[in-house]
Amino acid sequence: MSSNIILPRILQVGDGASDAVLDVLTSLNCQNPLIITDKMMVQLSYAKNILAVLAKGGIQADVFDDTVPEPTVSSIQAGVEKVRAGHYDSIIALGGGSPIDSAKAIAILGKFGGKMQDYKFPRIVNEPGLPIIAVPTTAGTGSEVTRFTIITDEVTDEKMLCVGVGFMPIAALVDYSLTLTLPPRTTADTGIDALTHAMESFVSKKANAYSQSQALAAMNLIGPNLRGAYHNGNNKTAREAMMLGSTLAGVAFSNASVALVHGMSRPIGAAFHVPHGLSNAMLLPAVTEFSIPYASKGYAQCARAMGVANEQDSDDQANALLMSELRALNAELQVPSLEQFGVDRQSYLDLLPVMAEQALASGSPANNPIVPTSEQIISIYRGLW
Numbered sequence: 001m002s003s004n005i006i007l008p009r010i011l012q013v014g015d016g017a018s019d020a021v022l023d024v025l026t027s028l029n030c031q032n033p034l035i036i037t038d039k040m041m042v043q044l045s046y047a048k049n050i051l052a053v054l055a056k057g058g059i060q061a062d063v064f065d066d067t068v069p070e071p072t073v074s075s076i077q078a079g080v081e082k083v084r085a086g087h088y089d090s091i092i093a094l095g096g097g098s099p100i101d102s103a104k105a106i107a108i109l110g111k112f113g114g115k116m117q118d119y120k121f122p123r124i125v126n127e128p129g130l131p132i133i134a135v136p137t138t139a140g141t142g143s144e145v146t147r148f149t150i151i152t153d154e155v156t157d158e159k160m161l162c163v164g165v166g167f168m169p170i171a172a173l174v175d176y177s178l179t180l181t182l183p184p185r186t187t188a189d190t191g192i193d194a195l196t197h198a199m200e201s202f203v204s205k206k207a208n209a210y211s212q213s214q215a216l217a218a219m220n221l222i223g224p225n226l227r228g229a230y231h232n233g234n235n236k237t238a239r240e241a242m243m244l245g246s247t248l249a250g251v252a253f254s255n256a257s258v259a260l261v262h263g264m265s266r267p268i269g270a271a272f273h274v275p276h277g278l279s280n281a282m283l284l285p286a287v288t289e290f291s292i293p294y295a296s297k298g299y300a301q302c303a304r305a306m307g308v309a310n311e312q313d314s315d316d317q318a319n320a321l322l323m324s325e326l327r328a329l330n331a332e333l334q335v336p337s338l339e340q341f342g343v344d345r346q347s348y349l350d351l352l353p354v355m356a357e358q359a360l361a362s363g364s365p366a367n368n369p370i371v372p373t374s375e376q377i378i379s380i381y382r383g384l385w
């Protein structure tokens, strides 16, 4: 049996990688890019820096900075209209997961029309949209190397998963120096998201030898460095490891898929506006504990790759160490409970059956080592309170 691996055509990795944007654009024979980003990237001068590099090659780019966190169908509409009205030959997606996910949707809708709902899973989107050069500024989502985007349908509160090679950036400029300004909360949430991508893809039913090699390398980088990046944002060694780890985790899950944590995380995010990485962090210990009996070897390998267990530890010992590490990590990174985050208890409990159905319908739980029933999902959700 063989595995189908899909990657960006160009990866530029390391300090200053974002300065390669002009060379990459030129190599793609593009001259008229639209920069898709958010207000924070403009405020931090990151958009200005990209414009300055492009100007050296005589390229003037327009900037669309109206993307929002956890993008919705209506939030991307202005970007779609801008693409339709202009003559852009490429998109530079600059920011965290939300601007990059927005750019992916805009690149497809701007070129082919229709509504976002038309492109949601199970449809596989293979049409080539406008080519995207992704420049991530967080170490977490891995969106720069995935064939997915997530757009919320605000009418139904559904986080629509959209899948296909059409959403894969043609190039990713992975520059850890852009993450040095990230505040601790974002560092923690995005870092745990990346760790979740690596762990879930490693034990996923769709895992393959290639995706697992990337996931192990990712855990090896993330495990020993997440705390360092959280406590001291200027720790370049930790930032560099987190950035590469996050990209490799993105490669891993884009080619193997995520599982139960992500399946259960999206409904929490959609209903209660908990940021993606944070809802993953809330779920990761409970879902891992639930799943370990069905993939004890795999999780033990995760523990060893993260550096919390060694080769002498039995699988059971390694998994016990993994569980204490996940709980200790949440405590040290100050991951709030749902209650502390401000979720209303009764609304949460009332919504559990719907959230369980949405989780199952997303398809992600089907990749988990054990596919849970709706009742089991509800029980895990209950346990978070």
Ligand SMILES: [Fe+2]
Residues within 6 Å of the ligand: 141, 193, 197, 262, 276
């Ligand atoms: Fe994620």
